[in-house]
Amino acid sequence: MKKLKHHKRRYTETVYNIMMFPGMIFLIVFSYIPMVGIIMAFQDFVPAKGLRQSEFVGLKHFIYMFQLPDIGKIIRNTMTIAVGKIILGTFMAIAFSILLNEIRLKLFKKTVQTIVYLPHFLSWVVLAPIVVNMFNLDGSVNQILSAIGIDKINFLGNYKTFQPLIIGTDVWKEFGYNSVVYLAAITSIDPGLHEAAAIDGATWSKRVWHVTLPGMMPIILLMAAMSLTSVLSAGFDQIYNLYSPIVYETGDVLDTYVYRIGLVGRQYSFGSAVGLFRSIVGMVLLLTANRLTKKLTDRKIF
Helix, strand or coil: CHHHHHHHHHHHHHHHHHHHHHHHHHHHHHHHHHHHHHHHHHEECCCCCHHHHCEECCCHHHHHHHHCCCHHHHHHHHHHHHHHHHHHHHHHHHHHHHHHHCCCCHHHHHHHHHHHHHHHHCCHHHHHHHHHHHHCCCCHHHHHHHHCCCCCCCCCCCHHHHHHHHHHHHHHHHHHHHHHHHHHHHHCCCHHHHHHHHHCCCCHHHHHHHHHHHHHHHHHHHHHHHHHHHCCCCCHHHHHHHCCHHHHHHHCCHHHHHHHHHHHCCCHHHHHHHHHHHHHHHHHHHHHHHHHHHHHHCCCCC
16 A cells, blocks of 8 residues: 555656646746856957857956946936835735725625736736826826816926836736735634634724734735845836836836846947846845745745
């Protein structure tokens, strides 16, 4: 009997391994093999010469990157947008999941949840024209402002309003999907704790503060730690489809800068150096987040 169970388990594991094989091939071909291009960051890469014959220059491009007058502003823009998305997105997802959990009609609850997290599955290539039509000078938002006596705001052409627009639209797109994780954390809380608190006279707000949020805290800390890795990734596809030279002052981030300088400007080595710098910072933040998560929640990201 034990031998039969052993063979059955090995057969099951083999089937799972075969199912993973196409994904591993995809990962190797599109994620690991292209990492060879990191060498360009340490070369004066010339496409005609290739990686082998291009001149090796060491840390030249990294030194040049930190000497640029705009690099501080670009890093600041990146971190401001990314941190704004993380903080506001986390708050909105938690608040929405708490309110959604209070809905007792299952059909209505599922309908609302589906409608809210549906934008997550739409690309910014699709959503960007909608945002532009809504927030341009003749868009619906400015028409509403004009109707109530407020002057029109050039959201997409004013560097002061561009960052809030980027943060707000991204939160709108993602908070519904992220709330699924928090909703699962809420449903795992013992209902007896809420009943005991209610018997003791605790109001709904006090039950949320003293029961729901502490029960969600391990997941909140875990999600926040995982979000640290995206501090230098403010969302290339969103910003690229919405920004213009007018708002470079606050809208230009590392991803768009690498694209514009490295690909459009054909400075491949410099673009690779900036991209490698961002990846190294992301890796350090990921390892730090992993240790913090283990320390605070007794769970690890990996």
